[in-house]
Amino acid sequence: MLRYIMRRLGGAIPTLLLIITISFFMIRLAPGGPFARERKVPPEIEKLLMAKYNLDAPLYQQFWDYLWGLAHGDFGPSFKYKDYQVADLIAQGFPVSLQLGLMAILIALVVGISLGIIAAFRQNTAVDYTATGVSMIGLAVPNFVVAPVLTLVFGLTLSWLPVGGWGKPSNYVLPVVALSLAQIAIIARLTRASMIEVLNTNFVRTARAKGLPERITILRHTLRPAMLPVVSYLGPAIAGIITGSVVIEQIFGIPGIGRYFVQGSLNRDYTMVMGVTIFYGVLIIFCNLVADILYGLLDPKIRYD
Secondary structure (H helix, E strand, O other): HHHHHHHHHHHHHHHHHHHHHHHHHHHHHOOOOOOOOOOOOHHHHHHHHHHHHOOOOHHHHHHHHHHHHHHHHHHHHOOHHHHOHHHHHHHHHHHHHHHHHHHHHHHHHHHHHHHHHHHHHHOOOHHHHHHHHHHHHHHHOOOOHHHHHHHHHHHHHHOOOOOOOOOOOOHHHHHHHHHHHHHHHHHHHHHHHHHHHHOHHHHHHHHHHHHHHHHHHHHHHHHHHHHHHHHHHHHHHHHHHHHHHHHHHHHOOOHHHHHHOOOOOHHHHHHHHHHHHHHHHHHHHHHHHHHHHHHHHHHHOOOOO
């Protein structure tokens, strides 16, 4: 197991280097710059700013300096948030994004697995068709459409919930629901398909033939193997739901790193965009690794030799 983990971590290094390289040059190909504003900065001041942030150096030199800083754990200073390092801003915003993402994935797991199990045991009935139809709606409608609709209905029209802010329990409802709907749909479909397959296996038939109660059959013999596809999906899903909160954070005014990323992109804050991109890349690689390890723990047939 340890050799497998070390091998995966070693393979992550070239992946991260490729992400850093592509992101570094793509952000600089975008029109405009960090100091290009509606109000033109005097040339002498702009020259001093470019020198301060090493933007007057050749591009290859900037890239090498940035890599050298990353090797020492330095993401650099933000161009727009004065007196702030990018690492400090990520440290401030990530707990909020993590809280939002974990609440959304927890709700998605509970609701999605429950719907999938019910649909599997009521296959080809009205309950199954209803659960499948709801899942299709969750997949078809993106969260940047769901979020404004929820805001309009429950925030502005009915005035039941606040449409922005963070910190109070009522602030969590709309963004968490908007973020979790698509994941509920995917997890429900995965659970249903896997549960139907496991229910038709020989060991489940044997358990039922022995006269075991249905509850024991499900908990001891069916649920664990049926969860393998869900666990495989959880790695990219957790990373995706945290990184996918970029739009949700912007719509609801949540102070997470997704909001910093959007503002950094609009303001051409090169270091801010790079820092969040690298952080997201590390997060996705880590979540995928954890999912692979859990998959092996659930399925004894999996070996990492």
